[in-house]
Amino acid sequence: MKTITTETDLGTYLVRLGDDNLIIAQRLGEYIASAPELEEDLAIANTGLDHLGIARHLYTLAGAIEGDGRSEDDFAMQRPERSFTNALLVEQPNTDFAFIMVRQLFFDAYQVPLWRWLSASGNVDLAGIAAKGLKEATYHLRRSSSWIVRLGDGTAESAARAQAAIEGLWRYTSELVTSDDLEDRLARNGLVPRSSDLAGEWTVTVDAVLEDAMLMRGSDPFQTSGGRTGVHTEHLGPLLAELQWMQRSYPGATW
């Protein structure tokens, strides 16, 4: 058992952010060829690619800080479900296009203030990754916001689907902007923000988009969590089974 130091904490935190980005990238990848039009398939693929790239850089940095020689692939492919600490929101399975865009809006509205904060982190390597993440997340948010407005202010069918997606995903939103001991320790050293400090901006962003879209916030006050401690919904296991199948069957395979 390693003693907890700022370095081990930072490594744990980087893997957490990496997991968020890897898992949503995989979900977006699953949806390619199911979007309502070809251009949106391209957009979904490229958004996923941005998240995958960020995950790779975060895992690589986590491995360097850890110093045990773990590579980005080791983090992505060789860990069991309980070791993943992504937020529950990003693992929720794709249903329809409205669901994809609502999940993306909720996630983008969290990532923009997160990356903005981290681009001034005391860890310069993390700050560099975050500065790039901020540019990308800002663009993602612009796209997801405009889609939610088009869906909400579109047909009765598109508005109903968007509202159903909001209801279905609302319970996973508080977890994004709730802090824990890990963040508190790192925040005291000026390395990361407390997620709860991002809650205000998240709410303002989401409320403004929903108002433009003539959609309502989720009506069910129930909120759930567990992702940050590795306790997931039943949906992460099957996702990882598909993601990791090759490396689990043929460990270390390269080509």
Next chain:
Amino acid sequence: MVTTRTATLEAVRRLLAGVTDPEIPVLTIEDIGILRGVDLLDDGRVLVQITPTYSGCPAMEVIKEDIRAVLAEGGYDTEVSMTFMPPWTTEWMSDEGKRKLAGFGIAPPRSELTITDEVLCPQCGSGRSKVVSEFGSTACKRLLVCTTCGEPFDHFKEM
């Protein structure tokens, strides 16, 4: 020694001028602004620093290999490293690069100083276009269609 070093770095830079983006082959890595530095290491190897355009840009792996290959042909052993700070911006794209992009049929990124809503169609030069998708064939581009000549075209997004 100083002249040798300068001469070597110049030779390396000349070789690197032949390394292009595999997805936009008219642009060299210097044109795009992703070549961030060239240096000689104490052990005699060449250090080339590059920065990604987008976090997930799949071309970066190919570009790394191309850099090593072109310098190996010139007799140099090379280490390619990635830098993230400061983050890449389309402001670093050279004017020459922007001209080449337009000639290739891709609307170049506009300067942040003069940004307007107009993106000039690389086919007919019209400033009237509409966005088809916020992403094009790669993450660095989006897809527009010219409302004058009716041709769709990629626009290299400002970043």
